[in-house]
Amino acid sequence: MEVIQLIIGGLANGCIYGLVALGFVMIYKSSEGVNFAQGDMMMLGAFIALGLGNADELGLPFWLAVPLAIAIMFGVGWGVERVVVRKLFGQPQFALVILTIALGFVFRFVAGSIWGYSPLVLETPFAGRNLGGGGLVISLADLVAIVVTLVLTLVLWLFFARTKVGLAAQAASQNQMAAYIVGVPVMRINSLTWGLAGAVATVAGVLYATRGAIDPNIGLLGIKAFAAAVIGGLGSLPGALIGGLIIGVVEPLAGRYIPGELSKMSPYIIMLVVLVTRPGGLFAQMHAKKV
């Protein structure tokens, strides 16, 4: 029973890792860049929802505050691409890595100076409500996290695999010049993907906030989500989710059955093992570069 309980909690956690990982993958899929600020975008999204929704802040109803926060973060993502990331167009990946790390610090500073550095709690309609049965206790927040993540992954997967814009985004990532030649508006596609990444990050942030307090440093969760994206293979949306779930489930189990520090290392050890044995991740999309 205890194991099942741990696994359910882990799945819900893993869904959040998976959602942040989806953000990484989306940007990677469309511009072959890695956005290290994704975790901090999640943090910022959660704080914006909190600022709009909490009674002592703006006090909007939850179901209005969250879509509004998603819209705002879409704008932030879009804006970041337009103002900063676009300047690096065509530069090596490495430049974007450093740039987004720095951006993450800026986000953290912004959130910290508006909302302070002490933990805050987002008021949600499903706080503290539990579903019981057969000796198990499933909190409503966990269930919401799992369902929302599954739906969102499906939608995004359909977007990238079935729609014209999604295919254009994939084309832009594989060969920018060729995509230009066949008429893909590469720049606009990039902006759109960054906006979407911001929106997905907000969903992840709100789900995270329903399950506990938030502070400006929760963005560091991005590192774990990153491990998730890598385990799944950067570039594969379902892979990101599965990677997130693997890490989410392994973490509490390791915490329960493996001593102290070793359990904290477990996500990274899994990631290293995957990287060493399958350098492209479980759902590899990478092949040897040909001349």
Add this chain to the structure above:
Amino acid sequence: MRIVFKTSYDSDIDLHEHWRRRAKYAVLVGIMALLPFLVGEYYLAEAANTLIWALAGMGLMIAVGHTGQVSLGHAAFLAIGAYTDAALMNVGVPFWIAFPAAGLMAGVFGAIIAIPAVRMSGIYLAIATLAVFVIVEELVIMLEPITGGVGGIMAPSITAFGISFDRYGALGNFYWLILAVVVLVTWGYANLMRSPTGRSFLAVRDSEVSARALGINVTRTKALAFGLSSGVTGLAGALMGHYIGFFNYELFSIFISINLLLVVTIGGLGFIQGAFLGAILITGMPQVIAILRDSLNANFGINIGAVPGLDTMLFSVILILFIIFEPTGLYGRWLKIRTWFEIFPLARRDMFRRHKTYLKTERMK
């Protein structure tokens, strides 16, 4: 405009293309050596700190700037160096054995990691190093008998050949020790870069496919570069341990890794001089901010000290501005200015225009 007249093939690979440039560096080293007589204790300690950062920056520069391998986990190698050195000295090993051992330990560890890691391309390597960093951090806590765990460890004061190099008692000697290490490493590094090994680093950075076609063993080259890089960083870590005196795992946080990346990027990727410029910036900035803060507070009554995290924020903004507007860093900017003066009326703006490049995927699907 200076015309360099080459009389032998050797002068093509000379360290300095002209004796005047060599003289400039000699003067610089001379001034640095005389620094203990010129400035007070406080600034001497700061200079020592800057040199340590420059050493660590050079370590990272070998990987990032010259071989094109991004590492987000170099703080791990600083930690390995610092702990190896301190732990060995605590059991009575003399400094002149413990110090190289620290570099060797970090270097071997780096090379071992690099061998599987070099199979990965750019971004994956960065992630792997990040994971290694987290693992090393936890290992430090786990290996409490050696590392002191959460409580920390004391780096004993250095005495070699009867001379004290204590951080506080004999700061001048300690400074000279650091300076000697830095000068030696810089000299070795500069010479390495004009040897076949160094050239193969550059070849791998610029195009792995072409490097392989030219007969370079890419895996070995990358592992060697990463090993050297972590070794030099390990040396810097050992010195940093002595400089701080008493430290625990928190000294080597992820922010140190990022600061190191800052050093090499802002300084100028691919230039040894860049590591020094970056180190000066990163150790000088907190001082400037402190002075600015005090004067703003005293003259205008604005208390920016009340805003937490402002330093990191400023660093980040500077970094963003550099990446966007001057990707070649401070040293790249200096080269442009120097060229402008050297060919005075003939310099044109488009001489340094960046090529437009288009990204092609590494995934071939």
